[in-house]
Amino acid sequence: MTIGVRHDDLRKRNRAMVIAAVRRSGQPSRTEIASATELSHSTISAISSDLINEGILAEAKSEATATKRGRPQVGLCLNPDAGVVLAIVLSLNSLSATMIDYSGTAIAQDISRPATLSMGKAELIEVVLAAARRLIERPDLAEKRLLRIALGIQGITDSDARRLMWTPITPEGDIDFADALEEAFGIPVTVQNDCNMIAVALRNRAPERYSDNFIAVLLSNGIGMGLVLRGELFTGSHSSGGEFGHMIHMPDGALCRCGRLGCIEAYAGNYAIFRHARGEGERAKPAADIDDATMLALAAAARDHEGRERDAFHKAGEAIGFGLGSLFALIDPAPVAIVGLGASAFDIIEPSIREAIAKTAGGQHNAAISFDLEPDEAPLIREGCARQALTFVDQEIFAPGQAMQALAGREVA
Amino acid sequence: MTIGVRHDDLRKRNRAMVIAAVRRSGQPSRTEIASATELSHSTISAISSDLINEGILAEAKSEATATKRGRPQVGLCLNPDAGVVLAIVLSLNSLSATMIDYSGTAIAQDISRPATLSMGKAELIEVVLAAARRLIERPDLAEKRLLRIALGIQGITDSDARRLMWTPITPEGDIDFADALEEAFGIPVTVQNDCNMIAVALRNRAPERYSDNFIAVLLSNGIGMGLVLRGELFTGSHSSGGEFGHMIHMPDGALCRCGRLGCIEAYAGNYAIFRHARGEGERAKPAADIDDATMLALAAAARDHEGRERDAFHKAGEAIGFGLGSLFALIDPAPVAIVGLGASAFDIIEPSIREAIAKTAGGQHNAAISFDLEPDEAPLIREGCARQALTFVDQEIFAPGQAMQALAGREVA
DNA sequence: TTATTTTTTTCGAGGCTCGAAAAAAAGAGC
DNA sequence: GCTCTTTTTTTCGAGCCTCGAAAAAAATAA
Incomplete structure (x- = not known):
């Protein structure tokens, strides 16, 4: 200013x-x-x-x-031929690269399943570079003018959108993906948190529902959040921020994957639900991943009869509900989208969530708070990355200052 | 956009x-x-x-x-003579109106002590109008060109800065101060939360320390917060937001003044400390106000010997610490200013605060988190209001669009 | 008194948006 | 089939605004 x-x-x-x-x-x-x-x-x-x-x-x-x-x-x-961008999504044991033309249409995709948990920094970077190269060097795509790469990753990224600071997909932290990719391909690269990309995609898909203020909560093994406030994606001052899963639900409570006690995730993450349903203690070591079938079976059991499974989902809902209540105290109530596998068990946890919210500052608006369900997060993350990359091209490359305009104009015309 | x-x-x-x-x-x-x-x-x-x-x-x-x-x-x-603004601060049993010239110098003040708790809407509005009138109509000030009124109030205001939605200073809610004042004086009026004004004032006073991201926490009978993120005052989507005191510290815990259970305020507000120190239960009815001398005596006792007083301050610090920890999970750690009477007992609660923060996502930066103390909140609220009002004049009145500029120019020249 | 240095103002050039008018491209009417 | 009407799009001159260069102003240094 x-x-x-x-x-x-x-x-x-x-x-x-x-x-x-x-x-x-x-x-x-x-x-x-x-x-x-x-x-x-x-x-x-x-x-x-x-x-x-x-x-x-x-x-x-x-x-x-x-x-x-x-x-x-x-x-x-x-004009679809004005250029292309690359949206790369990296999550636990899964990597996809998608080439999108300027009009927003996906024109090619490369999907692979690297064993991320056993990979080090260099290896992980290499696998991402390789996926990008496979697409970029494909004969039918080699002529395309690549303008931007957006990487969406599970984990905490820095606020400059360049580094992965922490992630559950590999034991190593602080991986500078942007530097590596920019050096390899010579174009600007952003590295962003997957949940933030989900929020971008939701707004893109349904602007009438998700416009100025809304919350996207990702329920999977960990708990993530993408937050849009006053029409802008909310990020922390140093990191991607919005670590809803690591707000404290219960001081000195259950053991979280992050090593601390009482985080919301330690009650609502898949590993926490699994742990509770199996009768393991609150302090039992969190599992790195739990397959979808297992979680769906737990949900089915919870629906079917009373018992530890139902209790586990109840505890999860309670933690999410009180967390949302605290969040609403800060930002006021807003529409919530529940994304990820947890959305398919949402019928079980919704009553506990609403019961908890009713006990908080957001309580009086409980009836007005709507939850939308989006069980499949992967396409959303991809869409969000694509959209972010295209918006950058719109604003920074195709609407440059005067000096650059002369150059860009010559190149394109 | x-x-x-x-x-x-x-x-x-x-x-x-x-x-x-x-x-x-x-x-x-x-x-x-x-x-x-x-x-x-x-x-x-x-x-x-x-x-x-x-x-x-x-x-x-x-x-x-x-x-x-x-x-x-x-x-x-x-030019000090370009105009004046009025900063009005209303809190429990206390009302001040200050006239500030365009250069930011206070030129007149009117202080009174209305019994707010026993006043209804109309009465409260009238007492504010009267205070403003006393200043505006003073013979030596009658010539001044009043451009703007900013009202800072304890309580929750709406995001349009026009209405008081809830307040602890009177049982009645939803008081439309802006409409009443605008009708009476014919100039734009804003109504804003006191803690938000404190944050504005802090940035004004020490821009090098409080610039892009910081938190002002008001510790008095209630717990308030003013939050500046990316250089902008943070407010909720509908209300003034930032109700730090009503984030949930302990699900189904102590009774809060707001009627709910487990809010941070129910552990850290003066009434909560008082209640605990006196050995009353967590669910005992909160006192409407506790005088400063009593709180200072409690603090002295806590410093002097182990016992319920010390325990009460410890519980307060714990609640604040876990709350800050949850906040840091969302926005990343930031400098904190502790404002209000609680700042004079901060030496007692700081260890508990830091101990709690260490158990949260902000924990690794514990040493880097600094707390500044400002025991007297009243001048800060006044300064913040004045600054907000002057900034509005700068941006909206003295830098208008072309059509308005012709008018304004004629009037001033 | 003259030269030097730094700040501030003046002046013409170039760009941008605007409103009005013109041009373009269709259907409606006879 | 031709002209009239309607709507969209382009063209053109006017009016602002910012900029860079040069001039003017106001001080010190020699």
Whole structure:
């Protein structure tokens, strides 16, 4: 907020605004863009003409129903050939790389299953680089202009979106993926927390439901959270932040995977539910991974009869509910999306969650708090990464300051 | 982010930038402003010449030591006569109204002690209006141009800064102070949470220490928090938010003033410490107010010998520590200022706070977390209100869009 | 008194957005 | 089939704004 606004920033911002309008609404006409951005028709005309000449936008050739009188509107769309981005998703024993064209369509994918738990830093970096290379060097894709790579990873990343600071998928921490990938491919790279990418994807999918304030909670072996406040992705000051799973539910309580006691995750993570259902103590060593079938069987048992399984899910709901209640005390109640395998057992835990929330500051709005379920997190993470990467391209590469514009224009035209 | 940038916004923003630079740095010269804002000398020259003509800025006439060679720099300062704002602070049985000139100097104050607990909505509004009127209508102040009123209140306000939604100072809730004051005085009014104003004041006082991320915790009968994240005051989506005191420390635990169980406040508020020290149960009815002398006596006893007093402060520290730990899990560790009477007993509770934090996600940074103490909250709240009001004047009244500028210019010149 | 240094103002150039008018591209009416 | 009407899009000149360079201003140094 210290730096003044220069004259060339004006065009830069308005270009970005036009691109954003097109990305948001499919095939808006120039007139629609003008009214959406509140800029004059002349300005929109000038900017879109530039963008079309530079190969960023294109006129949509839909021989549509010209039912109205008057000159028909010409829809503008993103030119798919303007470039591509790479969305890479790394989680426990699973790696996917997806190439997405500028219009947002996935055009190629590479999926592999590396044994991440037994890999060191260098090995993990190498496996990611290899997956990216397999796609980038494919003969039919070699001509594409790669503009950006976004990496979504399970774990804590730094606030500059460059390093993985801690992760459950390998014993090693502090892995500088961005440096490694940038050196290998020579384009900007971001490294971000998977739950944050889920939040981005949700907003992208259903902007009417997830807009200004909402919470995405990932229930799997660990508990993750992506938080959007006032329309912006919330991150910590140093890290990706939003470590909902490591808020304290019960001081000096159950043993968490992070080594501390009483975290929400130590009650609501898959390993915690599993541990409790098996009758192991609260301080028993957390399992590194529990397969989906086992968790689904536990859920089925909990639905079927009273007993330790049901009790375990109840404890999980209680921890999540009190945690959400504390969170609501800080940020006010907001819509919640429950993502991941836990969503398929949500019918069992929802009553305990609501019961706990009712005992907290968010309690009076309990009825108004809605939970949406998204059992499959992988596509969401991929979508979020793609979207983040494309937004960067929109704002930083295709709407640059004046100096860069000359260069970029020459290159594209 | 949807609306494009118009040409006249440019000037508006750069004017605001220049005013902000002057407010921040005392008496900067045009050259210093140019380098701070990264705008050209010509632009700064044009803007500051306008601002001086409009009576917003003035050239400082300090016959200073011209030790250097060359044309001496002329410092610019805020013109105190450009207008005044009113900062009104309302808390339990206490009301103050302060008139502050445009340069930030307090020029008059009116302090009273209404019995708020026994007052209804209308009565409370009336007492505030009366205090404001006493100042505004004072003969020596009647000529001043009042531009803005900022009200700082103990309690929860709405996110539009217009209504008091809940407060401990009177049994009634939902009091629309902004409407009442705007109708009476015909100028914009904001109503904001006291702790948020404390945070604003701290940043104003010590920007080097409290800049991008910090936490102000108010320890008095209740527990309040003001949070600054990424340089912006954090508020909830509907309310003033940041209700740290009502995060859950212990599910189904001690009885809180809010009627729920286990809130941090139910362990760390004055009434909770008092209750514990007196040997009353955790579920005993909270006292509405406990005078400072009593609390100081409890603290002295806790320092002097082991026993229930010391235990009470220990429990308080534990609740605050685990609460900060949970907060740090969400936003990452940040500097903490302890404000209010509790700061004078901080030596007793700090060990328990640190012990608890060590058991949480923020634990590894325990040593790096600093606590500053500010025992007297009242002047901070006043300062924060004044600053908020002045910033609004800077940005919205003295740096308006083009249409308004013509009007404002005429009026001032 | 003149030269030097530093700050501030002045002035013309270039860019951007805007409003009005013109051009373009369709259907409606006869 | 031709002209009129309607709507979208482009063109064009005007008005601002910021910028860089040069000039002016105001002090010290020699």
